[in-house]
Amino acid sequence: METLFSQILGTIILRPYFIGFLLAYFLACSLHLGCKRAVLFAFAGYVIAWASEYSSIHTGIPYGRYSYTCLTKGRELWLAGVPFMDSMSFVFLSYASYSLALFALSPAVVGGYLLENRKIRHSLGVRLLGAFFCMCLDVIIDPAALRGDRWFLGQIYGYADKNGFYFGIPVSNFIGWFVVGFLLILALQLIDRLLGARRDLSGSTYTWRYLPGPAIYLGVVIFNLSVTFYIGEYELLRVGIFLVFLPLVLLVSFMRISLRGIAPDKAIEAHLQDFPWAVVPGRD
Numbered sequence: 001m002e003t004l005f006s007q008i009l010g011t012i013i014l015r016p017y018f019i020g021f022l023l024a025y026f027l028a029c030s031l032h033l034g035c036k037r038a039v040l041f042a043f044a045g046y047v048i049a050w051a052s053e054y055s056s057i058h059t060g061i062p063y064g065r066y067s068y069t070c071l072t073k074g075r076e077l078w079l080a081g082v083p084f085m086d087s088m089s090f091v092f093l094s095y096a097s098y099s100l101a102l103f104a105l106s107p108a109v110v111g112g113y114l115l116e117n118r119k120i121r122h123s124l125g126v127r128l129l130g131a132f133f134c135m136c137l138d139v140i141i142d143p144a145a146l147r148g149d150r151w152f153l154g155q156i157y158g159y160a161d162k163n164g165f166y167f168g169i170p171v172s173n174f175i176g177w178f179v180v181g182f183l184l185i186l187a188l189q190l191i192d193r194l195l196g197a198r199r200d201l202s203g204s205t206y207t208w209r210y211l212p213g214p215a216i217y218l219g220v221v222i223f224n225l226s227v228t229f230y231i232g233e234y235e236l237l238r239v240g241i242f243l244v245f246l247p248l249v250l251l252v253s254f255m256r257i258s259l260r261g262i263a264p265d266k267a268i269e270a271h272l273q274d275f276p277w278a279v280v281p282g283r284d
Helices: 002-014 016-032 035-059 084-105 124-146 171-194 212-230 234-261 264-274
Strands: 066-068 157-159
Touching: 002 016, 016 035, 016 084, 016 212, 035 066, 035 084, 035 171, 084 124, 084 171, 084 212, 084 234, 124 157, 124 171, 124 212, 124 234, 212 234
Parallel strands: none
Antiparallel strands: 066 157
């Protein structure tokens, strides 16, 4: 028990940025979907992510063959050869991607109130777009993480194929992130569907309740681009900004603009049908 406590404490000390993003997830998801969904998805998401990493380091599926250096084993929490923080990071990364997809595909009214409904929440479109957004995060995250010996992450892992086409990262890694992101968002949708009949904070008077999720996404992007700048990988920084960040901003903006033609009354009616307790701004 003492060893477990020291490893948990070690994770907090070694990975304060991870703890910050994780706490932001619990706040954001609780405001958006409710506390039960936030806790259940944290558990289910961790299990899915851990299984995917455990499989990959032993079989190469789904990310490609890689291995952890175990340099921090004993100093932070690990489970069967996988750092706890690594698998748990998938939880807030996938939730942030899901939230951004929901933001891009849901109609809105003046005042910034997002008129999501359960059909949109549970849709294949949100799942696919969210998985794509999740993969885009890895395009920025993984090259910086692979160079962890040059910043405070540390060199925690490496690929068997050191000649990956994208700054040392193999294409299988991005395929794996899309697939696992898809499964994680599916798990979140299933949890939300199972608890769907129960009242939560969705549709509450917090008109900004959907913003923390996309804010986490933006925060992760800025954090990793800042790390890339700090270690002097300017080519990687340019690629991250001009081939990932700016195109994503344009894509989400275009999708938001294209939804302006949806009749507000119909969107409000669909929203209130699923969340009858909601107080829509400007609606008596």
